[in-house]
Amino acid sequence: MFPPNDKLLRRGMMGLWLLVSAGFLALSGLLATNPGAISAGIIRMLGGVLVGLIGLTVLTYFLIESYQPPGGHFLFAVFLLALAGVVFLLFPDQGVVLSNLDGNITPKLANLSLFLIATFASLWNGLLYYWENPAHNRELSVQYFTWLSVLIPLGVLFFFITYTVIEGQSVIDWYFISSASDILRGKVGIFPAIAGTFSLIVGATVFAVPLGVGAAVFLTEYAKRGWIKQFVGVTADCLWSTPSIVFGLFGYVFLVPRITGHSTLLAGQIVLAAMLLPLTIATSTEALTSVPDEFRHGSLALGASRWWTIRKVVLPSSVPSIVTGILLGIGRIAGETAPIMLIAVASGTSAPKFFSASAPFFHVDALFREVDALPYRLYAIYKAGVGGSIKEAWGTALVLIVLVLMFYALGITVRSYYRRKRGW
């Protein structure tokens, strides 16, 4: 009979299974390395994890049994999954290979197995909860599974950000973000890369957004025939899924020789704009389509022209969704390394100088110079050790994340302003 009908039996199976898993875990930990290589640290670590796991298991069961909270099993499942995540993330392996020629298992497998055990245990628990309830109560368990689907990405995101902050914060100081590297004094600064990425994003947005929104207005408000919309839609999707390096290649072959012959900020902006464009078109079209026709009719019936209707009614009510789409796009292009690598960046260049205190105040020629960019700087440090150590790489990553988040914050502000104004 599967699943077993008796509640106690199921619990017993669960306990037995955990016990067996723990045994396997301990075994794998012991077998993990060659006898000579077993370090006290690894054993202590595994022992600690095991004791912790068993202790927390007992504790959770105790809580569930005494308390009987709805979805108690599920709490247990979530707990186990969280534990699995922590184990997986906090105990890295010393070696890279999973097994060597002698058939020995490296500690990584031990960690991995703990991770897998905990994952399976958590899923088993979720299923138990599902089985143990009559059909009308299963709703709850389904809800919990969907919560789980939220928790996991949130956990991953949280981990990414905290880890980057922990690793990167030590190198971040005013000099790091406000100056260029000073080789003579051995100080690292990424201001040129910040300014470069900023210029690339702003430029790409300036090129892409009017075009994208314009295309969307044409498609939703003026294009009469369905096939044009479909054609443009499919084209935009294809463009969006084109690998970024291909954009880079096209820029390298067609743009670079026609601008200056070497890498330029302008070429980078244009190529990134081309990448941003399809998403802008798609999301803006979606946004404009979702504006109810009643608004359009109401406006036209008052004697307003189509363009006035679009300007005063349709666009303002779709700004929030359009902004969301652009944000997604910016999030993508801000971190793009491949396309700009060929056409816009060079490590160690100074920040683009658009403005100066003396005439002519605005310098267009900054557009025609190479720039540095955060993702590229990250790549250069990480891969080639150019311009800093791995610590600086984490610092650069942190700055990049913060920069993107700042764009997000700006977008969210705009969005909520218009949403409040819109009131539906």
Added chain:
Amino acid sequence: MVSVEAKRKAEAGDDRTGRLASSAETAVEIRDLDVYYGEEQAIDDVSLDILRKKVTALIGPSGCGKSTLLRSINRMNDLIDGASVEGSIEVDGTDIYAKDTQVSKLRQKVGQVFQKPNPFPKSLYDNIAFGPRAYKHHLRKEEGVLNAFSGMFSSGEKSPIDGRGMDDVVRDSLEQAALLEEVEGKLHESAMDLSGGQQQRLCIARALATKPEIILMDEPTSSLDPISAGKIEDLIEELSRDYTVLIVTHNMQQAARISDKTALLWLGELIEMGDTKELFENPEKEITEKYITGRVG
């Protein structure tokens, strides 16, 4: 050969064909109107006159072309793909389907209120000022820059339609739509926060702000609760003092209560038109009698 009696009846608008002999009283004159949606004919050879400053009700079963007829008068049918119109509609003696018709001006003169209240997601004030502001925008294009800037150095925004201050226009329109008391002090809050009935009255106020002569109403109470609907009905009676109202309704009691003239449409054809009282009490055609007593439809 027309008898004196028939002529008298025709002048009194009592010949049940919808046509009038004299045009001084006519706000809209529809002649031999056919409307097609692609291949499908929605209106078949309809001729009728709509009297100035009276409430005319269009009744008939679903899909009989009432709304189509209504939308033909402010050319909102233009927005529907494949719609085409034959015959003529004259508003104030001007053919609105003539080539040089300015649709914007027509729609400013012929306002429309929709079935579902559709205020813009803006403040009450901006909703009502929308029409005049749009008018100003078009004025700038049509009548030169000087007019558009004429109000620039005086204080406050002015309605380009009658030159009054926009604040006055907004308040007057709300007053006329019997909404001012309820929204006093909330003019700059979102119109989306109003109740359905208030939203509908706001839409009426919005239509009034462009100083229309004719107001088309497409089942304006069908999405409202009985009390809100009652308020709208009262309002329509009020409005008929100053405006020509054409209302499409499914509700025959409503038509009987508020309208002066009633027209019955059936499968795109005009069956009968006459004084509301006459039509309901003493229908001429059998089909009218059947419809108003609920035996067909």
